[in-house]
Amino acid sequence: MKILVIGNGPAGFTLAKELSKDFDVTIIEKENSLYYNKPMLSHYIAGFVGEMALFRYSHEWYDKYGIELNLGVEAERIDETRKKLVTTNGEFEYDALVLATGARAREPEVEGKEHLMTLRTFEDAKRIKESLESEDEPVIIGGGFIGLELASNLAKAGFKPRVVHRRATFLGLDEELSGILKEKLENAGVSFLLNANLMKADEKGILTDKGYIKSKTKICAIGIVPNKEIAEKSGIKTNRGVLIDERFQTSAGDVYAIGDCAEYEGIICGTAKTSMEHARTLANILRGKEALYDFNFRSIVFKFGDLPITIIGRVKNESRWVDENIKVFLENNMVVGAVVLEDLKEAMRLEKLIKNGLS
Numbered sequence: 485m486k487i488l489v490i491g492n493g494p495a496g497f498t499l500a501k502e503l504s505k506d507f508d509v510t511i512i513e514k515e516n517s518l519y520y521n522k523p524m525l526s527h528y529i530a531g532f533v534g535e536m537a538l539f540r541y542s543h544e545w546y547d548k549y550g551i552e553l554n555l556g557v558e559a560e561r562i563d564e565t566r567k568k569l570v571t572t573n574g575e576f577e578y579d580a581l582v583l584a585t586g587a588r589a590r591e592p593e594v595e596g597k598e599h600l601m602t603l604r605t606f607e608d609a610k611r612i613k614e615s616l617e618s619e620d621e622p623v624i625i626g627g628g629f630i631g632l633e634l635a636s637n638l639a640k641a642g643f644k645p646r647v648v649h650r651r652a653t654f655l656g657l658d659e660e661l662s663g664i665l666k667e668k669l670e671n672a673g674v675s676f677l678l679n680a681n682l683m684k685a686d687e688k689g690i691l692t693d694k695g696y697i698k699s700k701t702k703i704c705a706i707g708i709v710p711n712k713e714i715a716e717k718s719g720i721k722t723n724r725g726v727l728i729d730e731r732f733q734t735s736a737g738d739v740y741a742i743g744d745c746a747e748y749e750g751i752i753c754g755t756a757k758t759s760m761e762h763a764r765t766l767a768n769i770l771r772g773k774e775a776l777y778d779f780n781f782r783s784i785v786f787k788f789g790d791l792p793i794t795i796i797g798r799v800k801n802e803s804r805w806v807d808e809n810i811k812v813f814l815e816n817n818m819v820v821g822a823v824v825l826e827d828l829k830e831a832m833r834l835e836k837l838i839k840n841g842l843s
């Protein structure tokens with residue numbers, strides 16, 4: 485069976501690796517670079533790791549796994565009837581096709597947006613790193629996990645990053661946890677302007693509704709836009725992302741979608757961890773095994789400078805601290821979520837317990 489995977493990010497790469505033993509796997513990737521670790525990009529920008537640490541898989545690795553890798557080739561349209569993918573480098577046949585096209589950084593719709601940078605690819609990271617050679621006080625617009633990761637790593641590296649965030653809370657956490665996170669990051673050297681909206685940008689800085697901030701390096705991290713254009717052009721149903729059912733099947737026969745481009749009942753995963761979980765589950769489905777993915781249960785791990793934080797399951801409503809670093813969330817006397825500061829081992833243990841039902 486011929487499996488064609490579009491995208492060589494965490495979702496596509498993991499799927500190809502999983503399936504390479506059983507099937508004939510081909511990857512189509514529009515970037516001209518091998519697989520790299522996106523969660524490490526801010527560590528690279530801060531100077532903690534070099535390029536080599538991001539790119540850990542060589543062409544030889546793909547050859548060894550028997551994966552045909554086509555770099556610099558853009559997928560354009562799926563011809564469902566002929567079971568062919570049309571690309572900038574000719575047509576590719578498939579028995580099953582998987583869209584793992586990910587997402588791109590959302591751009592703000594403000595005057596002067598050309599003065600703002602975004603962070604999604606290695607090329608973006610190189611551009612930001614270069615700009616920081618002549619800037620000590622970068623501004624980061626957006627207090628999501630990418631903005632906070634970047635800010636905390638830059639603070640650790642001795643910069644004075646300022647985060648402009650439109651809310652007073654972060655990452656869907658409650659006020660108490662957001663306050664703790666903010667305090668820890670402030671102590672590490674990040675400063676915040678909260679409840680502030682970006683109005684415009686120019687070469688020298690940004691204007692917010694709370695005043696003007698001077699900085700040559702301005703990075704916008706305000707979310708992602710799923711890459712759904714191929715699906716749209718091919719008559720596959722989309723909403724914010726490519727619509728899938730609980731088996732990652734799109735509205736076209738033998739066409740699946742995983743990772744950041746896929747949308748299941750309004751949910752877009754948005755993390756490498758989840759994208760890889762999608763890939764492993766779909767690999768089992770394609771191998772003919774009974775496999776189900778629980779789209780409603782998510783757990784995410786971030787490392788903000790020296791602070792690891794894990795967010796597990798649903799973290800709203802009734803809550804209780806079980807020790808100074810673990811806050812659990814309850815619904816009908818069942819633990820349905822937790823936030824764990826620092827202790828990654830405990831976080832993994834708790835994730836399993838909550839998934840299996842913990843009262």
Ligand code: FAD
Pocket residue numbers: 490491492493494495496497512513514515522523524525526557558559560584585586587588603604605630633711714742743744745753754755756757758759784785786787
């Ligand atoms: P992507 O990684 O976006 O890969 C999709 C690939 O498809 C791309 O290589 C793209 O070039 C290719 N593609 C798109 N369209 C086409 C086309 N038409 N033809 C051919 N190829 C195409 N997640 C975490 O879990 N933890 C973290 O700490 C974390 N930190 C992050 C820090 C940064 C700076 C960034 C940018 C992301 C971070 N993430 C983190 C998020 C994580 O990287 C993404 O959720 C993950 O990369 C999604 O994987 P994906 O394979 O679905 O998509």
